[in-house]
Amino acid sequence: MSRLLYELAGEDPGRRFSPYCWRTRFALAHKGLEAEGTPWRFTEKDRLAFSGQGLVPVLVDGDTVLSDSWRIAEWLEEKHPDRPSLFGGAPALVRFVNSWADTALHPALARLIIMDIHGCLAPADQAYFRQTREARFGASLEAIQAKREVELPAFRKLLQPLRGALAGKPWLGGDTPNYADYIVLGSFQWARCTSPFRLLAEDDVVFDWRARGFALFDGMAAKAKGYTA
Amino acid sequence: MSRLLYELAGEDPGRRFSPYCWRTRFALAHKGLEAEGTPWRFTEKDRLAFSGQGLVPVLVDGDTVLSDSWRIAEWLEEKHPDRPSLFGGAPALVRFVNSWADTALHPALARLIIMDIHGCLAPADQAYFRQTREARFGASLEAIQAKREVELPAFRKLLQPLRGALAGKPWLGGDTPNYADYIVLGSFQWARCTSPFRLLAEDDVVFDWRARGFALFDGMAAKAKGYTA
Incomplete structure (x- = not known):
């Protein structure tokens, strides 16, 4: 098919x-x-x-x-119930992570890379992106990203639930990755594909988890066009 | 035992x-x-x-x-592996919720009820509580709680991951409650026991979930000394 x-x-x-x-x-x-x-x-x-x-x-x-x-x-x-489960029997908790990424992680992350995203876009998309995002955030793209070094500590603090989850297990899915991991890996891949900005400190457990996640499926995310995360 | x-x-x-x-x-x-x-x-x-x-x-x-x-x-x-599971096979995701409650939910919630908590304490504890919390938040307890009507919309927005989780299932645990539910119910019970402040709108899916949670185990939480949530 x-x-x-x-x-x-x-x-x-x-x-x-x-x-x-x-x-x-x-x-x-x-x-x-x-x-x-x-x-x-x-x-x-x-x-x-x-x-x-x-x-x-x-x-x-x-x-x-x-x-x-x-x-x-x-x-x-x-x-495809016969294939490995995406939700590991915990669909509501995976969806909790989905909503957390959409409503807490993305608004904070977008601000750190918003001019870099703009820089990747085709001209017609640049105009669309600037208009919709400047209306959403109430500031120019340049002004938003200019504050990223100041906002970085709060962004890193926001990731605390990931560190909690990864304190006892290698993946959000537990012993193996599942859709909860892919949700948040998708967020970090959004940044990796558009921006060279260093989001994570190397001694952060999230840094190691992200590297392992990008290496999954024969390096599917790591090999995609972008920067070195 | x-x-x-x-x-x-x-x-x-x-x-x-x-x-x-x-x-x-x-x-x-x-x-x-x-x-x-x-x-x-x-x-x-x-x-x-x-x-x-x-x-x-x-x-x-x-x-x-x-x-x-x-x-x-x-x-x-x-x-007690023979008794109903607390983590439902998803310990890392339950711990994600645990960290989210500790680091995102509690700091925002505490600000809304902090003088009410103070009002419930024995005199020696009041002095301890005022000293440690005013140092933590960098303001007087009175000044913090005075802003609660202004901060309430942001608090309600912060609960979005709960609404996501509850969009498809009756409990964070899925079809039955588990420790993920109890973590967040504990946070709301903290408020119910100390403060009459209305945290949730009645048409919020979280309002209904909280009522069902407080009714669990023969109304264990609903019957405890506190206010009507």
């Missing part, structure tokens, strides 16, 4: 940087499923009209069209 | 308000274990000397002396 994944791309179509698309990329790899990726840009809403909405990831799996990374993960879990 | 739990108490020894002690109370109930509770106050460090540290909960279970709510939960899980 053919599978096609619409992935947010920069001006360079090989730079696939959306954290939500990476969640789906990891989920597919975890289930041992192949999917062709096709680059998509913020301003190409019409190309997603067939999905009934305007955001990626969009997964076309045979006759099935799916959007929303969480919905895609649930669908993969349901469709 | 006799079990004794040292629990933080207010001036009224029946007011047991520590969120960490409630984690242990819930964990014991989940495992179907009885424990006698004994009131302890902040300034009675000497009464805990036998435990090698100065914080509650302290659980004395036969010959075993345990402190730290997370360590107690791990020990109960290990000692």
Whole structure:
């Protein structure tokens, strides 16, 4: 069965940087499923009209069209129960991590790399990105990123729940990684693909976990176009 | 086997308000274990000397002396594998919630009820509490709590991961509650025991979950000395 994944791309179509698309990329790899990726840009809403909405990831799996990374993960879990589980019997807790990444991690992380993201985009996307993000954050992209050294300590403090989880186990999923890991790895991959900014100290347990995560599936995330994390 | 739990108490020894002690109370109930509770106050460090540290909960279970709510939960899980599981096979994710409550939820919640907590304490504890908390927050208890109406929207926004988790399942533990629920219920019980302040809107999914949680184990939390949540 053919599978096609619409992935947010920069001006360079090989730079696939959306954290939500990476969640789906990891989920597919975890289930041992192949999917062709096709680059998509913020301003190409019409190309997603067939999905009934305007955001990626969009997964076309045979006759099935799916959007929303969480919905895609649930669908993969349901469709392939014989493959390794994405949720490890704890779907509500994995979704807790999903919401935490969306509402706590991303707003703080975006501020540290927002001009770097802008710098990766095609010209039409740059205009769209500047307009929507400056409205969201109430400041110019330049002004937001200019404060990143000041905001870095608070960002690192925000990661405390990860350190708690990793104090006793190698992965958020426990002894092996699962979708909870992929959610947060997707967030860090978003940064790695767009920015050279050093988010983590090397003696942070999250640093080691991130390196192990990027090395999964034959270095899938580590080999993707980006910077050295 | 006799079990004794040292629990933080207010001036009224029946007011047991520590969120960490409630984690242990819930964990014991989940495992179907009885424990006698004994009131302890902040300034009675000497009464805990036998435990090698100065914080509650302290659980004395036969010959075993345990402190730290997370360590107690791990020990109960290990000692009673035949009883319902506290971690549901996802210990790292439950510990993620544990760290989130300690480092994100509690600092924000404490600010909303800090004078109310102070009002519940015995005089010696009031002096200790004011000194340590005013140093921690860098402001007078009165000044901190005076801002609670202003800070309430941000507090409610902070709960977004709970709403995510509860969007698809009735409990953080999934179809049945587990220690992840008890951690956060303990935080809300801390507030219920000390403050009449309305933390949640009634149409919030967290409001309903909290009511169901307080009703568990024959209304253990709902019946404890405090206010109507």
